[in-house]
Amino acid sequence: MTNSPQQPPAGWYPDPAGSGGERFWDGVAWSQSTRDKAAPEAPAGASPSSAPDAGFAAPQSYASPPSGHGYAQSQQQYSQQPYGEQPGYGQQPYQQYGQQPYGQQQYGMQAYPGYGAQQLPRPAGFWWRFLGYVIDGFVIMIPNWLIGMMTGVTDRASGALEQWFRDLLIWSESQTAAPPELPPAFDDAIVQLSIIQVIVWIVYRILMYAWKSATVGQLAIGARTVPASNPDEKLGWGQIILRSIASPVLYALSLVGIINGLFAAFTPRKQTIADYVARTVVLKVR
Structure with a gap:
């Protein structure tokens, strides 16, 4: 039985968008709140050198939770997240895979009045x-x-x-x-x-x-x-x-x-x- 990867705790982390500052991670998804890069300090309840959880590849710490291989894994888990959870920063929310965009129909299979x-x-x-x-x-x-x-x-x-x-x-x-x-x-x-x-x-x-x-x-x-x-x-x-x-x-x-x-x-x-x-x-x- 495979355990689902644990998300890092809420806190300020280096902005994955590359702004050079920090963006707030609420424990589930990236928020829109940013700030200038502060002096390095470990998030509450964890040390900078603590080992990452199974959902994030070593040797990264909570200081950069969504980057690298670990972030890719969290994106792969997106389709399994409960309703209401947000995807990673910069991704389209609630994207449904395997479905054609609205209004596109397969040629030759259009509905015809009286014939279905x-x-x-x-x-x-x-x-x-x-x-x-x-x-x-x-x-x-x-x-x-x-x-x-x-x-x-x-x-x-x-x-x-x-x-x-x-x-x-x-x-x-x-x-x-x-x-x-x-x-x-x-x-x-x-x-x-x-x-x-x-x-x-x-x-x-x-x-x-x-x-x-x-x-x-x-x-x-x-x-x-x-x-x-x-x-x-x-x-x-x-x-x-x-x-x-x-x-x-x-x-x-x-x-x-x-x-x-x-x-x-x-x-x-x-x-x-x-x-x-x-x-x-x-x-x-x-």
Whole structure:
């Protein structure tokens, strides 16, 4: 068992700050009281030649308690001193070792609203967005087909296409005239089916954004759509309706739809044109 070093008694000692005078040692720490160097005399209860305690290296006496190896040892004991004891003269009081200064945080571990102290959610990349879009396409395929069958648009498109194939077969055998063109009824049916698909997309997105802030495809890839200005908030109704309309309409315009999708590959926050219009961003939350 190791005994803690004994402190020298209170008294006047040579100033460790190097002023040439003397500074008062109160038995625990240096005080702010100084005086000119007096005639040498031993402190009360000890002689100048008395041996130092275990906390101060020999051959020093109480005349210079905090200097040399002994003073270094007393500084090493600082972290073990009870609360309220002062450190050696000139040292910073109550310094806490092993702790970062206030206000400094480790990079990448900042607190994020709604997510706690963890890594910030990142924008969903192009291929994740593409996979989610494909999944959503399969999801709305069934309601598109049902509505097309219920309205008769699918039957009209199929009948017009069959008639064109028969005309094409007859033309291939005779080749007496120009090849037949697709009938106008087929073009009309395709336009109607496209309108039905866009409406289904819009209703589907409105319902999913209002319920989960994400479509089924986005939920499958671990993403969700949030306001670009404050990702911790849910989408407002204005943003929900605007994005639900902008995205299907842009994708229905063929070349514009391709450009809209490619925006997610090259923009800094992986935003499509529809995201810029509605001021949203799709985050990868898991």
